[in-house]
Amino acid sequence: MSESIYDEIEIDDFTFDPVTHLLQYPCPCGDKFAIALEDLEDGEDIAVCPSCSLMVRVIFDEDDLEQFKEQLE
């Protein structure tokens, strides 16, 4: 399904919510692409939108995840 990847977004552009553990980024439909921190740790890199078929690939290195882990209690 590589043709359904709409775009690639750097992890620094995502917003992290330490309560839900979700990284989110605006979708052109008005909703938000989301992926859980744990999924990124497992090597997943596709963030999905709950309201439409669009998906984005998250561009990140393993090291980039530290800043988010530090925000978790």
Next chain:
Amino acid sequence: MFLILACGSNGNFQLGNGSDEDLNYLQNVHFVDDVTIHGKPMKIAGGGNHTLILFEDGQVYSAGSNEYGQLGIDPVISKSSPRFAPILGKWKDVACGWEFLVLLDTEGIAWSCGLGTKGELGIGDGIRQANKPTKVSIPDGLTFEIVRCGVFLTIARTLNGQLYGWGVCRKGQLGIQPKLSNGKPRASIWSPEKLETPLDYVTRFEMGRECTYIEGKDNLVYQLGTEITKVEMSPQIQHVDQIETMWSSIHFRSSNTIVSQGNNSHGQLLNDTPEDPLVCMATGSEHGLVLTQLNKVYAWGWGEHGNCGRHENNNDDDSDNQDPVTYSKLNLIYDDIHKVIAIGGGCATSWVVIEK
């Protein structure tokens, strides 16, 4: 009298038609005060889940999500407005970002409200939210003529063609940024700063999601990003009549020709020609609209929420390669007798203003 028609994504009432169902055909929008519109709508600005309409007499109406105060009305009253409600005051320009709005008053002072976690409001260091229009921190005596918002930033232009911006700037969208102690470029600007550009006078400017395009008096277009580059214009573009951006592409119109550059994941780069000459084009987040001289409006690009109308010309031939969310050819969305006076696009929303 004027009527405003809309279709597309509507999960937070951003079409202002009283419903939160997506629409794949144009329908009238509604106003809380039940006015038959007496003024001429001049501009429609779409944010992530909210919409503003500016009228000729300076009135502004908003509809959609008010979760963070982005409608410019008191969110204590309501977290959303399913119909268009008036914002107090008289305004000369309006713009919407993802979850915020910016208004220019008749004196040219900028006001903003909503949520901006990366400086989008421009009302001071670290101030992320405002529930009602709040004065942007502008140096004394500085006034603006026009204002535009990208997804996460705002740029306003002065009478003498200078640009001031605030919001997200990590990728050079507001000009080349100084490096921080961690070696990364500065990420946010919380109060307006002058953009350093190669142009003495900026005639037009448009923002994509990750870069800004500016045009000078000589018709040269520059892209502001991680570096500042001159945009190589296609030989098909003799004179740029219009520049419009989707989130991940740019579109130049020269008379009846549109040349697109950028992301083409869902047919965003126009590869079709209408049967009659163009009057104008408009763009939304990932789709576009054109108005033709025969008073028809067509849409193209990503149309998953009905913002490009319905696939009419399938001939029931449901072949496997028919992608139901991509409109790679121009799709007719308005073909009625009433004169179209304006078109506009938001986040998967389409807008047509008609005179009846």
